[in-house]
Amino acid sequence: MFTTRPEIAGTFGVVTSTHWIASQVGMAVLERGGNAFDAAVAAGFTLQVAEPHLNGPGGDAPILLHDATAGTQHVVCGQGVAPDAATPERFAALGLDLVPGTGLLPAVVPGAFDAWCTLLREWGTWEFADVLAYALGYAEKGVHVVPRISATILHAQPLLEAWGTSAEVFLPGGEVPAPGSLLRRPALAATWERLCACAVGPNREARIDAVRNAFYRGFVAEAVDRYYRDTDVLDCSGRHHRGLLTGDDMARWAAPVEAPVGFDYHGHRLLKCGPWSQGPAFLQFLALAEGFDIGAMDPLGAEFVHVVVECLKLAFADREAYYGDPDFVQVPLGTLLSRAYNDERRRLVGEQASLELRPGHVPGFTPRVDHDAAGRAALLGNAGAGEPTVGRLGVVGGDTCHLDVIDRWGNMVSATPSGGWLHSSPVVPGLGFPLSTRGQMFWTQPGHPNSVQPRKRPRTTLSPSLVLRDGRAWMSLGTPGGEQQDQWQPILLLRMLHHRMGIQQAIDAPSFHTEHWPSSFWPRVARPGKVVLEGGTDASVLAALQARGHLAEIGEPWSEGRLSAARLEPDGQMFAGANPRGMQGYAVGR
Template identity: 50%
Template sequence: MTFTHAGDFSTRPTLQGHFGMSASTHWLATAAAQAVLERGGNAFDAAAASGFVLHVVEPHLNGPGGDMTGLFVTAEDPSAPKVLMGQGPAPAAATLQHYRDLGLDRVPGAGALAAAVPAAVDAWLLLLRDHGTWPVADVLAFAIDYAANGYPAVPRIPASIRTVEKLFTEHWPTSAEQWMPGGKIPEDYATLTNRDYAQVLRELVAAGAQEDTHYDQVEAARREWRTGRVAQTAAEFLKTPHRHSDGGDYPGVITNADFAGVSASYEEPATVDFRGYTIAKTGPWGQGPVLLQALKILEGFDDARLDPGSQLGAHTILEALKLAMADRDTYYADGEVPAETLLSAEYAAGRRELIGEHASAEFRPGDIAGVAKVLPPLHEPDPHTGSSYGAGEPTVSREGEARGDTCHVDVVDQWGNMVSATPSGGWLQSSPTIPGLGFPLGTRLQMTWLDPAHPTALAAGKRPRTTLSPTLVLKDGEPIMALGTPGGDQQDQWQLLFLLRYLVGGHSPQQAIDAPALHTSSMPASFWPRSWQPAAAVVEDRLGEELIAGLQRRGHRITRSGDWSLGRISCVTRDPQTGRLSAAANPRGAQGYAAGR
């Protein structure tokens, strides 16, 4: 069938070819990935080069002090997708008692107390070591060039700096020095540099320059990152107290040993089958299975009820997402999770019965035999909580202004290697920029609770339940699509709309990206101050007055976000039978692009 808002409309064509395709949230990252493919590199070389470029050109959305999760398949073993795990854990001294002794009831959203051990750089290097072919120097050359010689500041960079200007000038002078050259907020598209980070990357290259093999060369770069100047400088700098988002001044707790003790890794994905396709996600230590649960709930409805562009479809999708999110916030964690039950057809059938004609304003996790149900705190928004910065990844404000969150990159090559990766964290507004390194640490620990009974309670060595959520789609044991988006709590919600429109509704990839979006915010936010908004939903106005009014009549508390504001999806595809490739990217914000031939 054909869903609403399809027709012949798209802002740009879905690219098609046979050689290689790249798509990302920034045109320079896409260009770097495609340049690698054109020069004989594979998808893993290309994705790594693109990932390091994103650290430089989208510093308000990710950084080397942050995290990354990926999904990939190799041409040699196409039926076996793997998770690339670049989510670091809490440092050894990040204990509940320490944070409670500071008078905190939530982990702050900005400041080094919210920093997990950085693992994004190590994850990219691990992927390069095991599946790439290019030398470290060649992969990092693109990022080094932009950091040393300059890149254009997309408008969201100055806008992000503007929101934290007072914080920088009064409390984080090292950040003001890096991000406000000459004491001024840069103009849109002004040329910015990050020469300190360029030097960090040169040191990674130099660490392995004398090694004989590709493996040893990359391993030397990984050791340098985890045990060299970066770890030593960061740990020493963060001993000095600095302002956090709750208004308090505290030192960080991360140490040299924390850096040295953390390594990226590979894991098996969580998967479900939906309408003849296999969808692969990270495990429930992240939010990825939210998409899988929502698909299983929706699978029991007729196709017509899966259309996000119809009133009944939009309502049904929002209600399914609330149920999946409630399970996320009750059961998901880095630990024992009843994933088999949560993803089963029987469990989904019971959840499906809860979807009525009107919007639910309740928090409704399921009941699982033998598993304790510990609910998260349900704080409604308080405009007087803390300061105006450090709120994590709020993608849309009430006025409809798009704000920063995360990055994404997808690559497929001529041999059939495919990568989907979502780097994030370590934003320029996360914590003070570390002198000599050019970047701050991330704030992923804000996704933990300070309640020892909750599965996602803060604990040393435990990964926070990340929102980073790339996706792979397989058909008959062969990968056909890699996709993802920034967006925090919205990542799997927007990807759900895309997949329904593409797999069920007859949209092309670009049409599915361009179609108007919506999402629920009726769950405890993953980001500080962790409020929830019962029955709330955010919509793009392009969904139409009739649909929006219908949702309101059903009890949804609607926030309009403007016509083009929700979602930054990109994707690449491959037809296993013909080798035909395609790619598409988000037009919102005029920043994401696809390239290929």
């Protein structure tokens, strides 16, 4: 099958990500003797500079890792929690039935920084200043501006100017940075330099802890506290609001380390983050899909698309009804991932497309789903659902990053950093970066598993993956894309396992997505039955799906999927691939 580029192969190490600079930074760390965890941290911080429209220092970063020495897998939860003041009653008092997608109100504790520091402290070998040096250099000297950065800033210019602090950073000299120019971040560089100066202690772990303390209990938290307490800013509600986040909220949070959730499928075990993410929906999809002869289907054909879409509808309906932070609500994952439950659910997959949102019934639980999302979609027109749709005043949708690393010892990292987008929240004065608006993913109505509560994690779409083969760590994968993350990843995995595609072949093959269920992002729209096929899909596939009742359409060429993945075979060979769409993602290795 034709591919846009070769699948990278090596025996020393591989790194793949959504930006070539981050991939090369990760490889540079491996070449200098760092392990996969050191490399992932360096690449993760670099992505914050290289892709400021897709993530930032104040964002989120769920991380899955395989520790080759111990033979264990772990989740570092870089998803920050809601402020103490964030309650359904508080939003009701403000006259809001949805958490806004922009501004200060949706801010949660920034999780990415502590997640990267935790990964470095517990599994890495380098000092904080050494892994940060690459990103710091780009912040000081400037990073190459890709066209999408310019387009994002241009569309968001009215809001950036209204916020003032953001215009100072992202509209240097009052102008939109031109594609191909260098964007410098002196305020961010100064913040990072100050954090590096805080790395004082008798050993590496103590020095990293000192940096974490400076961020969450020192000058960074103090700057956030001052700005959020004293400033009213415009958000997508059309009104000005003050933030809820405080320095105390930041001071009592640290990124937890958890066990992943897993499911066995055709000799492979897929590992995901817990139900504070949408990741388990991928696992339930596999439980549904294993009842079909996927290998007998054309991987580009209508039957494959139909079965995948209908199984996704059922898995994501259960996501809507039951998922939330398991520290606050009971999530019946045992039932949702059981074969008996999914054997029954699978009977709902018929020859025709379903246009309903159909969560299953779990004894002792009441499914709660949003039935107003389709109405909101009708009011808003036909704009596509992305991550996130953030509204008015020229604001455009943001997205996400991803990176995968495997080193010569067999350590493996899959991380999906996001949030803190340049166009979703104002830059905090003195810090040079905005905070995550992931709080928009909460519901404001009491009683829903994902209802907003103090110190609770919003149910995120960020969803890295690890795959074990015959009990051995085999592959790391992930993608940007919001709701599409656990659509494009299953498509890639099925095509690799059942149709013998390599990583790059599976990435390059035309993909698709559905917008059937409510989006996790403001304004939480749903488009029941809608399926978007990537441009280049055969017209006969479109016709066959429409005949089955899907509201299917052909999208733009090279528009579906932004996947990257890396795998390790028993003979020691490593392979990696990256997304050609958007001309940013690259895999490197040797």
